[in-house]
Amino acid sequence: MRLANAFWLLLIPALPYLYYLKRKGKPAALPHPDLAWRLAERGSRTSFKMALPLILRMAALILLIAALARPQLGFKLDSANRFGIDIMVALDVSSSMTAEDFVPNRITVAKNDLADFIRSRRDDRIGLIVFGAQSYLQSPLTNDHRTLLSFLDDVRVGMAEDGTAIGMALGNAVKRLKDSRARSKVILLLTDGDNNAGAIDPETAAKLAATYGIKIYAIGIGDPRGAPIPLIDQFGNKTYAYNPDGTPFLTKMNVDGLKKLAALTEGGYFIASDGGKLREIFQRIDQMEKTRFDAKDKYVFDELFGFFAFPAFLLLFLERLLVKFWVRPLP
Numbered sequence: 001m002r003l004a005n006a007f008w009l010l011l012i013p014a015l016p017y018l019y020y021l022k023r024k025g026k027p028a029a030l031p032h033p034d035l036a037w038r039l040a041e042r043g044s045r046t047s048f049k050m051a052l053p054l055i056l057r058m059a060a061l062i063l064l065i066a067a068l069a070r071p072q073l074g075f076k077l078d079s080a081n082r083f084g085i086d087i088m089v090a091l092d093v094s095s096s097m098t099a100e101d102f103v104p105n106r107i108t109v110a111k112n113d114l115a116d117f118i119r120s121r122r123d124d125r126i127g128l129i130v131f132g133a134q135s136y137l138q139s140p141l142t143n144d145h146r147t148l149l150s151f152l153d154d155v156r157v158g159m160a161e162d163g164t165a166i167g168m169a170l171g172n173a174v175k176r177l178k179d180s181r182a183r184s185k186v187i188l189l190l191t192d193g194d195n196n197a198g199a200i201d202p203e204t205a206a207k208l209a210a211t212y213g214i215k216i217y218a219i220g221i222g223d224p225r226g227a228p229i230p231l232i233d234q235f236g237n238k239t240y241a242y243n244p245d246g247t248p249f250l251t252k253m254n255v256d257g258l259k260k261l262a263a264l265t266e267g268g269y270f271i272a273s274d275g276g277k278l279r280e281i282f283q284r285i286d287q288m289e290k291t292r293f294d295a296k297d298k299y300v301f302d303e304l305f306g307f308f309a310f311p312a313f314l315l316l317f318l319e320r321l322l323v324k325f326w327v328r329p330l331p
Contacts, residue, residue, distance in 0.1 A: 001072065005068060009065065052322060057315075063309070071307075073304060085182055086177055088141070088173040089128050090130075091129070095229060097192055099229055102274070110221055114190075115153075126142065133163030138155065140176065166195040169189070170205035191219075192220065193251055195257065203261070209264075210264055215265045220253045221253075224271060228240045228249065228251075229251055
């Protein structure tokens with residue numbers, strides 16, 4: 001147990017002094033002339049009865065002060081040392097990820113597969129980058145996979161502007177991994193298109209990754225032959241994107257480009273053409289060498305405020321009842 005605001009306890013020794021100040025200057029005479037001989041006749045029993053409201057009040061104040069000190073009970077969650085690899089996931093959130101060659105669409109299947117992957121990688125630190133025309137850090141490298149899954153659940157198509165800045169996403173991922181002490185460092189790149197945005201060339205980013213010993217596993221999402229992109233008009237009706245000549249616009253991935261990114265870093269290239277192909281990648285990562293790193297012990301603290309505050313208010317209520325119906329208290 002710990003006290004988050006222990007300084008409140010300094011008020012407890014001050015209570016007798018505050019009571020003394022309250023009593024100071026009051027006449028010592030008893031409120032009724034005949035009370036002295038009644039007290040002498042009934043003895044200490046009557047004295048305790050008159051002092052009981054004061055005792056209850058003081059006990060309630062002590063409990064309230066203890067509640068303000070915020071007692072907390074802690075539970076240890078993680079051990080001091082963990083074993084694993086560092087993985088940054090770069091997930092494409094351009095509009096083409098709404099293509100329906102996956103059921104219900106590419107982005108939904110990619111998020112579901114990633115969620116399963118995160119749950120299976122208990123001892124790895126994993127981070128998440130989303131990219132379209134821009135690249136944003138959705139979650140830094142972390143062992144807290146529950147929080148990471150909540151960040152993944154918040155991912156939506158279009159949140160990084162429309163476009164495919166693969167080079168920017170890789171550069172962002174390298175920035176997060178370059179200072180990692182893990183011997184095995186991996187970027188999982190999930191995309192369905194070709195680089196068409198951003199100021200960094202994907203091959204330049206891949207070569208930079210290789211200098212830091214970072215492997216890129218490039219995963220092409222969707223049918224390599226392409227798929228139409230659904231659009232929703234202002235009335236909620238679904239239509240599809242078309243070329244100027246009236247033919248359907250098909251989103252196509254740059255297979256050769258993705259293969260080259262993987263080759264430059266001695267990683268791997270995979271096509272996820274149905275929703276279950278990521279298992280092959282997971283098996284490949286399982287074979288990578290594990291690296292030990294230190295992780296701070298993690299604690300969760302439960303607040304015990306109510307266990308002190310509730311009895312305090314109960315004692316104050318009881319003190320009021322005694323004063324009103326049973327006994328005249330000491331001042």
